[in-house]
Amino acid sequence: MSLQEPITAPPPPRRRPRSVASGRLTSASGLGLGVGVLWLSLIVLLPIAAIVVTSFQDGLSTFWTSVSTSEALATLRLTVGAALLVTLLNAIFGTLIAWVLVRDQFFGKRVIEVIIDIPFALPTIVAGLVLISLYGPQGPFGVNLVGTREGVFLALLFVTLPFVVRSVQPVLIEMEQDVEEAAASLGASGFTIFRRIILPTIAPAILAGAALSFARALGEFGSVILISANLIGKTEVSSAYLLKLIESDDPVGAAGVATLLLIVAVVVLVVLDSLQKLTARRD
Amino acid sequence: MSIVVSGISKNFGDFVALDDINLEVPRGGLTALLGPSGGGKSTLLRIIAGLEFPDRGEIRIEGKPATWLAPQKRSVGFVFQHYAAFKHLSVYRNVAFGLEIRKRPKAEIRSRVMELLELVHLENFADRLPSQLSGGQRQRMALARALAVQPEVLLLDEPFGALDAQVRKELRDWLRKLHDEVNVTTIFVTHDQEEALEVSDEIVVINNGRIEQTGSPTELYDHPANDFVMGFLGPVTRLDGRLIRPHDIEVLREATPGTTAATITRLLRVGFEVRAELRTETSEPWVQLTRGQAEDLELAPDGTVWLRTNHKATTLAAT
Amino acid sequence: MTETNVSDAEVDRPRVPAPTITKPPRAARRLRRGSPVARWTLRLIAVGYVLGLVALPVGTVVQRTFAGGLHPVLESLQNPDLLAAARLGLIVSVISVLINTVFGVGAAVLLVRYRFPGRGLLNAVIDLPVSISPVVVGIALILVYGENGWFGPTLTKLNIQIIFATPAIVMATVIVALPLVVREVIPVLEEVGTEQDQAAQSLGANAVQRFLRITLPTIKWALAYGVVLSLARSLGEFGAVRVVSGSVPGVSETPTLFVNDNYQQFGPKAEQAAFTMAFALMLISVLFIVVIALLRPKEQNQ
Numbered sequence: 001m002s003l004q005e006p007i008t009a010p011p012p013p014r015r016r017p018r019s020v021a022s023g024r025l026t027s028a029s030g031l032g033l034g035v036g037v038l039w040l041s042l043i044v045l046l047p048i049a050a051i052v053v054t055s056f057q058d059g060l061s062t063f064w065t066s067v068s069t070s071e072a073l074a075t076l077r078l079t080v081g082a083a084l085l086v087t088l089l090n091a092i093f094g095t096l097i098a099w100v101l102v103r104d105q106f107f108g109k110r111v112i113e114v115i116i117d118i119p120f121a122l123p124t125i126v127a128g129l130v131l132i133s134l135y136g137p138q139g140p141f142g143v144n145l146v147g148t149r150e151g152v153f154l155a156l157l158f159v160t161l162p163f164v165v166r167s168v169q170p171v172l173i174e175m176e177q178d179v180e181e182a183a184a185s186l187g188a189s190g191f192t193i194f195r196r197i198i199l200p201t202i203a204p205a206i207l208a209g210a211a212l213s214f215a216r217a218l219g220e221f222g223s224v225i226l227i228s229a230n231l232i233g234k235t236e237v238s239s240a241y242l243l244k245l246i247e248s249d250d251p252v253g254a255a256g257v258a259t260l261l262l263i264v265a266v267v268v269l270v271v272l273d274s275l276q277k278l279t280a281r282r283d
Numbered sequence: 284m285s286i287v288v289s290g291i292s293k294n295f296g297d298f299v300a301l302d303d304i305n306l307e308v309p310r311g312g313l314t315a316l317l318g319p320s321g322g323g324k325s326t327l328l329r330i331i332a333g334l335e336f337p338d339r340g341e342i343r344i345e346g347k348p349a350t351w352l353a354p355q356k357r358s359v360g361f362v363f364q365h366y367a368a369f370k371h372l373s374v375y376r377n378v379a380f381g382l383e384i385r386k387r388p389k390a391e392i393r394s395r396v397m398e399l400l401e402l403v404h405l406e407n408f409a410d411r412l413p414s415q416l417s418g419g420q421r422q423r424m425a426l427a428r429a430l431a432v433q434p435e436v437l438l439l440d441e442p443f444g445a446l447d448a449q450v451r452k453e454l455r456d457w458l459r460k461l462h463d464e465v466n467v468t469t470i471f472v473t474h475d476q477e478e479a480l481e482v483s484d485e486i487v488v489i490n491n492g493r494i495e496q497t498g499s500p501t502e503l504y505d506h507p508a509n510d511f512v513m514g515f516l517g518p519v520t521r522l523d524g525r526l527i528r529p530h531d532i533e534v535l536r537e538a539t540p541g542t543t544a545a546t547i548t549r550l551l552r553v554g555f556e557v558r559a560e561l562r563t564e565t566s567e568p569w570v571q572l573t574r575g576q577a578e579d580l581e582l583a584p585d586g587t588v589w590l591r592t593n594h595k596a597t598t599l600a601a602t
Numbered sequence: 603m604t605e606t607n608v609s610d611a612e613v614d615r616p617r618v619p620a621p622t623i624t625k626p627p628r629a630a631r632r633l634r635r636g637s638p639v640a641r642w643t644l645r646l647i648a649v650g651y652v653l654g655l656v657a658l659p660v661g662t663v664v665q666r667t668f669a670g671g672l673h674p675v676l677e678s679l680q681n682p683d684l685l686a687a688a689r690l691g692l693i694v695s696v697i698s699v700l701i702n703t704v705f706g707v708g709a710a711v712l713l714v715r716y717r718f719p720g721r722g723l724l725n726a727v728i729d730l731p732v733s734i735s736p737v738v739v740g741i742a743l744i745l746v747y748g749e750n751g752w753f754g755p756t757l758t759k760l761n762i763q764i765i766f767a768t769p770a771i772v773m774a775t776v777i778v779a780l781p782l783v784v785r786e787v788i789p790v791l792e793e794v795g796t797e798q799d800q801a802a803q804s805l806g807a808n809a810v811q812r813f814l815r816i817t818l819p820t821i822k823w824a825l826a827y828g829v830v831l832s833l834a835r836s837l838g839e840f841g842a843v844r845v846v847s848g849s850v851p852g853v854s855e856t857p858t859l860f861v862n863d864n865y866q867q868f869g870p871k872a873e874q875a876a877f878t879m880a881f882a883l884m885l886i887s888v889l890f891i892v893v894i895a896l897l898r899p900k901e902q903n904q
Contacts, residue, residue, distance in 0.1 A: 032708050121890050
């Protein structure tokens, strides 16, 4: 173990070694950071920038025109409306399912756990095929939802099922039940306990899951296109409309609608995030 | 001198962690850095280890400059409060880690590791995982691991802080005995003054980033330099405008020149000791007596006694 | 943190009042502990919802795939385009998972262990792909790397084809699965802290040794979990790939594109091919889910 030559004064900063504990970048990790940032720029930042920039490329009025055509507006109304509705339903049912999974015990629970993950792991187009098999013209129950908004709604419900459930479950598991038991011993009813003790604790998780659910529903494509049949003005979702625009060589229009979708997503996510921070503060 | 610390200062943003620390640690000694939490002692230890770097000042280890050396280049072993065990490696592999890094031959590693495991009484646990050990066993493993690479200096950061009181006492004795056997220069950080008094050869009291006093346990206890050191190292009470140790107050049944009158406000039995809380005209001291002394004096609540400072005791002017 | 063994599926808790999660009027009645009515109601709602929404449709696909017996299925499995799509899917998925694993581990270590300006921004950017529609991802790629895109002229000059070729498929797949490995590894790294790393450093290990001997073994289950998630996501990507790939059968048709293209065609053979591929993808997904379920307790135990 050899030590260096006697030094009487501290060496110039750039020769100072970094210790693991200090958290400051070494040359190796600095290089890694640089490479990582470059990579992220190439595959995420630049493409997103391109979307926003291109949408205003021909001026603000062109942007406005492309997002306010009747078709564009119809798709936006349908997509945003469906996404909000689906998210609301997921918040309720997802929490309920998470509750049953955590607090209840019954035969076949593990199977239900696996089934819940299916929509998340299934390729979206396969999900689309699955849905049209059941709710389409050749479905076993004689129900035909092809070309209907109900079909679109069901498809979105299918693919967003796991988000709230999986978000709330860990929180419920972690929750110590003695607080609930204390409340019960003080005379609180089941509903009161839920409202005053459990709900505030899981609220941030519900909101986080809702955010994921909304973002997914807003941009969903593969599972919806088969059952929706893309009827203009009725069941055409924004992602399908975007595909149409880019395939008919209207990149500026496509970019415009995409930018609007991004804005909607950002707004809703920010709202949900603030709500999440608000409810989490009570800890 | 094994370790020389000169003029070390360290700030974390606006917070002054260490302010012009000067210290010399003798070779083979067992030194305690004692002080309240947040006082800077851990920071100093980590600077000596190379896990932090100072803003000003110099460290020399065995005469060689070491201020800017990475930890792996200093010959120091470090033991963490929460063991920092390599959770995925067995006890054997943990202790062998430093030797494996240095690519020592397998046979050498084996003999050295087993030697150390025997030293720390963990030879039967070689194949266990750290999660299967108790806290005390984990810390012994951490010590063996640090000693494996034969460091010139052994640094321990509140090594027994995470353990139960009973285990702490046992390990304290054990550390002292280990040190006597192995004789490596050792510095350990603690906020427990009993630990420092019991185990170390020398105590350095650090408070608010400054050294309050350095000396042997007896020196610090009997001749504290200021009221902070006095209060930190042992019980203190106030009598006639001076700080004094409760067991250095003599209690008399009759008034004598040079004594102060006091009323007994409370009498407490704590094991075989008796603690008497009193009130004088100017202060409310308490006195520590043995049960025998208390009985001889026939102490009773609301009784009057006379107090006198033991002439051999050290007292400090109260601020 | 102590090592608590928590598995999602097996949590046996003492009974507490099981409240209903609907509006006040219905739930206003007092629920005594373990009211069986409430418990069964909730149970039925939950199970019914899940089975009806998911299991039923999935079962229908299985039934449709094998409607004509085993023979048509086996026949369609020999379809050269199907096999080509499977091959492409495998290659693209493996490449993109490799890229995302390297990136994921690196980004996780950087975010957890170091402080640098823009750290919060980096964190947020990594999460972006999840919030964006896959179609938007595809369009974004075209706008940058397409013929008329920002880098279009340069790429054409260098004779590099990205859009409508494999590189674009790989890029699209990488983007949509970007956060998966990072988000699994970060909590483990945060949990473990830097003490083991510092201990290793004090014992003489350099950065590479510390990474290989300490960091990597510590994150291995979380890493495995993240890799499987990425694999599933990569294999299943459709929307982004639909935009950037020419979807030429046998050349640039991924498994998901194959399903779509064949379903849109007329004819029993095409439909059978679509269902066969869909069924295969479904089987693989369920396999992934099972592996993930097995990995989850190991990951949580770390």
